[in-house]
Amino acid sequence: MARIDDSFSTQAKTEGKAGPRLLGRLGLGFARSISIILLFVCWEMAARSGAVTTFMLPSLSLVAEWIWSDAVSGDLLINTGATLYRAIVGFLIAAIGGIVLGMAMSRSAAVSWLFDPIISVGFPMPKIAFLPVVILWLGLYDISKISMVVLDAIFPVVTATIIGIKGVDREIIWSARNMGANDREVMWQIVVPAALPQILTGLQVSLPIALIVAVVTEMMMGGYGLGGSMMTASRFAQSPGVFAGIVEIAAVGFCLVKGMAILRRRLLLWHQEALEPSTV
Amino acid sequence: MSHKAQIVIEGVTHSYRPPVGRTVVALEDVSLTVNEREFIALLGPSGCGKSTLLYLLGGFLPIESGRIMIDDKPVAGPGPDRGIVFQHFALFPWKTVRKNVLYGLERQNFSQDEREKRAQAFIDLVGLSGFEDSYPSQLSGGMKQRAAIARTLAFDPRILLMDEPFGALDAQTRSLMQTELLDIWNKTRKTVIFVTHDVQEAVYLAERVAVMTARPGRIKTIVDTRFDKNDPDIFKAKPFIEKVDEIWHLVRDEAIKAQGKRVR
Amino acid sequence: MKRALFRYLPLVLLALGWEAASRLELVSSLALPPLTSVIAAWIELIQSGELVTNGLSSIYRGAAGLFLSIIVGAALGIFMAWWRPLNVLLNPLVELFYPMPKSALIPVTVIWLGFGDGSKILLIFLGCMLPITIGAFNGARSSDQVLVWSARSMGASRLRMLWDVVVPSALPEMLNGIRTALALSFILLVSSELIVARQGFGYLIGFLGANGSYEAMFAVVLTVAFLGFAADRGYQILMQRLLRWRE
Numbered sequence: 001m002a003r004i005d006d007s008f009s010t011q012a013k014t015e016g017k018a019g020p021r022l023l024g025r026l027g028l029g030f031a032r033s034i035s036i037i038l039l040f041v042c043w044e045m046a047a048r049s050g051a052v053t054t055f056m057l058p059s060l061s062l063v064a065e066w067i068w069s070d071a072v073s074g075d076l077l078i079n080t081g082a083t084l085y086r087a088i089v090g091f092l093i094a095a096i097g098g099i100v101l102g103m104a105m106s107r108s109a110a111v112s113w114l115f116d117p118i119i120s121v122g123f124p125m126p127k128i129a130f131l132p133v134v135i136l137w138l139g140l141y142d143i144s145k146i147s148m149v150v151l152d153a154i155f156p157v158v159t160a161t162i163i164g165i166k167g168v169d170r171e172i173i174w175s176a177r178n179m180g181a182n183d184r185e186v187m188w189q190i191v192v193p194a195a196l197p198q199i200l201t202g203l204q205v206s207l208p209i210a211l212i213v214a215v216v217t218e219m220m221m222g223g224y225g226l227g228g229s230m231m232t233a234s235r236f237a238q239s240p241g242v243f244a245g246i247v248e249i250a251a252v253g254f255c256l257v258k259g260m261a262i263l264r265r266r267l268l269l270w271h272q273e274a275l276e277p278s279t280v
Numbered sequence: 281m282s283h284k285a286q287i288v289i290e291g292v293t294h295s296y297r298p299p300v301g302r303t304v305v306a307l308e309d310v311s312l313t314v315n316e317r318e319f320i321a322l323l324g325p326s327g328c329g330k331s332t333l334l335y336l337l338g339g340f341l342p343i344e345s346g347r348i349m350i351d352d353k354p355v356a357g358p359g360p361d362r363g364i365v366f367q368h369f370a371l372f373p374w375k376t377v378r379k380n381v382l383y384g385l386e387r388q389n390f391s392q393d394e395r396e397k398r399a400q401a402f403i404d405l406v407g408l409s410g411f412e413d414s415y416p417s418q419l420s421g422g423m424k425q426r427a428a429i430a431r432t433l434a435f436d437p438r439i440l441l442m443d444e445p446f447g448a449l450d451a452q453t454r455s456l457m458q459t460e461l462l463d464i465w466n467k468t469r470k471t472v473i474f475v476t477h478d479v480q481e482a483v484y485l486a487e488r489v490a491v492m493t494a495r496p497g498r499i500k501t502i503v504d505t506r507f508d509k510n511d512p513d514i515f516k517a518k519p520f521i522e523k524v525d526e527i528w529h530l531v532r533d534e535a536i537k538a539q540g541k542r543v544r
Numbered sequence: 545m546k547r548a549l550f551r552y553l554p555l556v557l558l559a560l561g562w563e564a565a566s567r568l569e570l571v572s573s574l575a576l577p578p579l580t581s582v583i584a585a586w587i588e589l590i591q592s593g594e595l596v597t598n599g600l601s602s603i604y605r606g607a608a609g610l611f612l613s614i615i616v617g618a619a620l621g622i623f624m625a626w627w628r629p630l631n632v633l634l635n636p637l638v639e640l641f642y643p644m645p646k647s648a649l650i651p652v653t654v655i656w657l658g659f660g661d662g663s664k665i666l667l668i669f670l671g672c673m674l675p676i677t678i679g680a681f682n683g684a685r686s687s688d689q690v691l692v693w694s695a696r697s698m699g700a701s702r703l704r705m706l707w708d709v710v711v712p713s714a715l716p717e718m719l720n721g722i723r724t725a726l727a728l729s730f731i732l733l734v735s736s737e738l739i740v741a742r743q744g745f746g747y748l749i750g751f752l753g754a755n756g757s758y759e760a761m762f763a764v765v766l767t768v769a770f771l772g773f774a775a776d777r778g779y780q781i782l783m784q785r786l787l788r789w790r791e
Contacts, residue, residue: 033636034636035633035634035635035636035637036636036637036640038633039637055655056655056656113554114554115554116551116554117551117552117553117554117555118554118555118558121552121555121773122773123776124727124772124773124775124776124777125769125770125772125773126727126730126731126733126734126768126769126772127769128731128734128735128738129734129745129746129749129765129768129769129772130765130769131738132738132749132750132753132761132765133761133762133765135753136575136753136758136761137575169368169370171366171368171370172370172371172372174335174338174340174358174364174366174370175364175366175370175372175431176372176383177340177357177358178338178340178358178359178360178362178363178364178384178432179360179383179384179387179435180359180360180384180387180388180435181387190372193372193374194372194373194374196374208643208645211645212645212646212647212731215645215647215648216645216647216650216735216739219647219650219651219735219739220735220738220739226648227647227648230648230651231651231739233651234651234654234655237655239655242651242652242655243652245648245651246644246648246649246652249644249645249648250640250641250643250644250648253643253644253645254640254643254644256643257643269415270373270374270375270415270416270417271373271374271417
């Protein structure tokens, strides 16, 4: 039975029974769909049963209608686009900044000393608490949202980069030096590729964080975006809108995570453990 | 065999100072001379510092006291004149076998064409033809070690430093690789410094065996092990067995001492 | 002791830099009030009782939600590992909901339970359950087969075996899952209180900010941030104690 992770491919290895892989794949795909279909069916039944009001639990069809009209009117695209823009821009800044900082901290004892307590103390802090401060400084524009995303998303990247670089086998570095590589070549041609699996893990943790923070900042500040539109719907007591938002955000989150997993597999073809890490 | 002394190690002492815990003296006042084109083995119990000596020769660790001269020049860092082969292969896992072998060649003055030809020649030499485009994770232990050897030989170092290269392989692969290494050495005639804790391996491969003491390591004795290695039944031949026995007794005391120190 | 001081010295420098930058008007002292006035405001808040009242409200919500999610999440994870049919049924749902930002549930919980404690507790309960379930599941799965077999051969009933063997070996991964959930609970708590609350840390921060009492706002922000840090550290120590037998 599969460990819970995001990979569709592990099921083939874990079923343990002999049998054509394709059938195994279909079997699991079937099992997945069954659960989801079951969920939808229960939802619809519960909604129609009258046990709860339509307000508390709008029926699946109502929610689907809402999503559809959003899609048709173009609102869905605008909102999704806005949220994705903020999340991804923030994520990219955090990724590049985090990797650079991680590299700097690995190379220089002074830089490491300076930033280490900031990182180890800052990591478990609910940095979302700083949102009002960021708004105070930067106003109610996208830049505050993106800054918040960067603030939250950079920590896992830095930590993963440091772990990755520290974990590089010294014999590999020595071999490269043996063959005449200088410091710069060792860093970029040897250390970075060797640390890549760990760095990618950090990025995989960071991306969902970026999305969460983008959504929360939108809820707080309103306006365009999936978070903002959900808050608007809730203020006008339009519960199908609220549920629609959940479905939309869940879908976006799902796609981003899957996309990242595919990217990882592509980049790490050579890696023995081609499995994605368990995402706890 | 009047080859000139190529490597001169004099009075080398080396300690490890971990950030927590006591300082460990790995080598104490080690002196040794290695001649050009010689195959010499460094033999000793675990922890005797033989690998440390190799790393000092390779320039991977700084020389704190004593000196190491190679061709009358002091060692000042790693370089392609001394090629190293590690026990755990140290191949670059994100590169194919071919790319691994090419890495050393890229830093030398070969044309693109020559590089490709050389790389292929050495891949063939170690018997990995057909696996040029495989990744290390797809190879067996023995194949990985061959790839590592091909990679090191390709940039033509005059000195080969080998750190228990066959230690991670199973017994059959190991003995195959030993014969192949001797073969390659006979063809290329490089100076080889071979670290091992296996007495039979040392006597079979080397012309001289330097037996080291338990930590802190120094050279205890140097035994001559030159004789005809072409005999296919050499492991059963009388002179061979006697040599192994002689050296085994020298090592045994050190091995016991090494254990005793740990028990304390 | 000396090492700890050296390690955290950059933070001290940061604090000094803050004070200096603010007092010397290198940055607007309105946007960044001096650290000393923030501390003064903090003391005032304690004395007036505002910080404590709101703080207790937040802590109650967080603890309640987390407690529920631990109980239900761990039980769910262990039973999913124990009984195949349950796993087959629920696994796809877990995979589906794991990447969803739990903060998306904020409006829903408000619709259901309003602005008060209930919605926050429900939010934290739902949001924090998954990491714990996954941790418990993975931990129970890796429960050493040998341990299970030897327990079986000694005649342990299935339920007994669950308690004596599976739960202890599931502990490390489950505890890690709880650690993730702990951090997540703070995030969800603060987020929801910033947006939709009439009490609590997040509400207080928003209130003070709207009022222009920036020193006080900073004080509460730092309090919450520090509590999050302290909770994590404290939990780590607890984890080490619980896992001592492992090493």
